Amino acid sequence: MDILADELTQARARGAVFSVLGRNAPWGLEFSGTRPLTAHLLLKGSGWLELPDGPPIPVRSRDVVLVTAGTPYRLVSAPGTPAEPISEARSAGSTASEPEAVILCGAYVLEGSIGDSLLHALPRAAVVEADQLAPRHAAAIDLLAAEAASEGPGQQALLDRLLDLNLVYTLRAWWSRPDAEPPGWYRAGADPNLERVLQSMHADPAGAWTVTTMAGLAGMSRAAFSAHFTAVVGQSPARYLTALRMRRAEDALTRTNAPLSRIATDAGYRNEYAFATAFRRLHGVPPGRWRRQARSA
Template sequence: MDVLSDQLARARARGAVFSTLRRTAPWGLGFTGRRPLTAHILLDGTAWLTAARAEPVRLGAGDVVLATAGEPYRLVSGIGADAETITDARRRGSDHGPGPASHILCGAYVVEGSVGRSLLESLPRFARIPAPAQSPRHRNAIGLLAAEAGTHGSGQQVLLDRLLDLNLVYALRDWWQRDEDRAPGWYRALAHPGLAQVIRSVHERPELRWTLQTMADAAAMSRAGFAATFKEVVGQSPGAYLTELRMGHAEDALLRTDATLASVAAGVGYRNEFAFATAFRRTHGLPPGRWRTAHRQATAGREAGDHAS
């Protein structure tokens, strides 16, 4: 199993608001900073990333920035340039006049649940992956995204969304390779052969009756050695990791399906609905039924706001 793909799919990483804009200098785009995760790709030209309490960062062609939620920030052609809001910029569309131009692609993501929080916590406010630090495949993906962004055809929006998802996978992987200490524990564990086997196995079949012994056997390690190594690398005990994983799968099932609580409980490894409800309430502060209702209502409200903006 590709654990990164599994985590991103369950975190609901997808293009919620997408824009590709050409701007001739002087130009500026202003962002509220309220969205959980936004990707910016400078397809060509140059720009500056500025925020009130951060040093300006110069961006070159091909650079990628992942911005997490925080204070407002700007992408500008030069420090001090006026900026229009991204909402107004999307309404106005691209500039087509002569002069020094930059081509900026922005995609805001929906990132929900415990898995989404884990991904966001692994990133600083602004994670810049400069073009020279990107893997060859990442650069190729950006090139394909740039080529598609400059054309018009049927199904283009869906294709651009999928390519934006691909950029997120590569950007996270490139960033975590540069800053391994900030990478999620499960990602660090994938570099350890024994732990990697366990991580992949429990992600693929979280409903199995996993014990410390069965996980140690899967890693081909002693119980004591496995428990100590797992906690050192991942940052939590095997049992705590398994519970967190199961709760993440449960969140996913509760939000995206109409499965009964008994079915959800069985699907994530609990022998009955009562045991599942007890564990879920201990983690989330609400019983699963009430949590499902509250979060579905909140999600519907956010998505309505996205479509209206």
């Protein structure tokens, strides 16, 4: 099982392009910063990303920008340029027939605690420069730019799916940087022994897992496996398994009406009481109350 694909699937990750705007300098776009994850691509031209708590960040043509939720921010042709709210810019559409800059903006939905875990592994703004893109990523952006520049049946669906591809490629590129802090399971992907164990755990989190069975799957002694797993992933095998099971349980509590007994079994607990005890230890409230609070939020 591909763990990145599994995490994105469990988080119901999906993208939607909400604007493709042509502008001539000076131009500026202001964003509320409330969306969980927003993508920006300058398909043509260059600009600057302005965040309230840091210096302007240059954005060149075909650079990929991911911005997580927080304070309002701006994408501008030059630092200090006045900016219009993105809602007004969308209503106005492109304002130049032969624009110097073409800005694509899209938003990703990442739901539940699994989505939160992915977002926590990203900085407020991640910029992957065009010259750092893998060839396939660059080709996907070329296709995205070509589709944005034309009109035809199904265009929005194509743009949205290409934006999905962009997320996977961008996460790969960002988490491969030496200064990045990827999730532990992503770091473990570079170790075939650990990757095999994690893939099996994600495929069957309710399985009868013990550190001994994990170590056997990795082809290591119990002590060596436990130490190596903790060093690479950042959690002990038992804590990682508990966190994985709890994320799946939280997802079921939020999205389904399944009884607690079924959720407990699916999450790998022998009965509802054992599940409720573990859940309360993590969240401070029993799963039934947590479900009601989550749905009323």
